[in-house]
Amino acid sequence: MARAATTTDVFNAIAEPRRREIIGMLSDGREHAVGDVVLHLRMPQPAVSKHLGVLRKVGVVTVSRRGQMRLYRLNAKELKPVHDWVKVYERFWTHQLDRIKIRAEQKMAERITRENQIGRDKEEK
Amino acid sequence: MARAATTTDVFNAIAEPRRREIIGMLSDGREHAVGDVVLHLRMPQPAVSKHLGVLRKVGVVTVSRRGQMRLYRLNAKELKPVHDWVKVYERFWTHQLDRIKIRAEQKMAERITRENQIGRDKEEK
DNA sequence: ACTTTATATTCCGTTATGGGAATATGTCAA
DNA sequence: TTGACATATTCCCATAACGGAATATAAAGT
Incomplete structure (x- = not known):
């Protein structure tokens, strides 16, 4: 194709x-x-x-x-489909507050990922 | 191209x-x-x-x-550019009120177009 | 009938696309 | 070093994209 x-x-x-x-x-x-x-x-x-x-x-x-x-x-x-699709990402550039929230979520997610990684490393030992 | x-x-x-x-x-x-x-x-x-x-x-x-x-x-x-671009058309499908307004604008525009057309027809005669 | 006028369609040429398969690059681990 | 793993790149193919030019269709006007 x-x-x-x-x-x-x-x-x-x-x-x-x-x-x-x-x-x-x-x-x-x-x-x-x-x-x-x-x-x-x-x-x-x-x-x-x-x-x-x-x-x-x-x-x-x-x-x-x-x-x-x-x-x-x-x-x-x-x-409208285009609008609906892109609307989801609006929060990424509007509202300082949202941005802080997103940052926080990222940090949290990263920490968890890191911990899981460490956990796995231990298991594999 | x-x-x-x-x-x-x-x-x-x-x-x-x-x-x-x-x-x-x-x-x-x-x-x-x-x-x-x-x-x-x-x-x-x-x-x-x-x-x-x-x-x-x-x-x-x-x-x-x-x-x-x-x-x-x-x-x-x-x-964001996508969002900004498509946002312009949001009014076409949201808010009953807007829709009515748009309709009215269309009717008005059509009437004017029609009148201009008639006007031109007369001039060309 | 013939000629404008308005729009659509077709043909052609160049170019980019996305998929698949194979291969290259780069990184970690033993 | 050798080998497993993660990702990127290359090559090839079939397809379709746009643009331009020419032509077709179709409606109006004379």
């Missing part, structure tokens, strides 16, 4: 900086035509279409037609 | 499910030997070493040596 397809999950989809830019442009919650994105982000049209295609397959955007244009809209709830 | 290297930024690094698993295992803030990861996540050792290598290059983990083993520790603050 090679790499997992980008159309597989959201994490892969947002790995592309340009796709994140597109998402950012859609973050106003409004519909945007492909041409808008091309203009604002100054990307070649085929690139935009492709990236939007990826985002659509993952569900991060939805499409609707209006005349000859296609209007893309952000479906942000599909980003 | 192909894709940006995974070792380039965090978003690419966490795109790999297995790497997310490894990060998850390190989320206790303690040091873990490569062998621990191999055992707990049941991945072949070279795979683990490679993934840890990627995470280290991005700065998500740090290494230290203890005897013949290398102890990896999570450096979670490197995940």
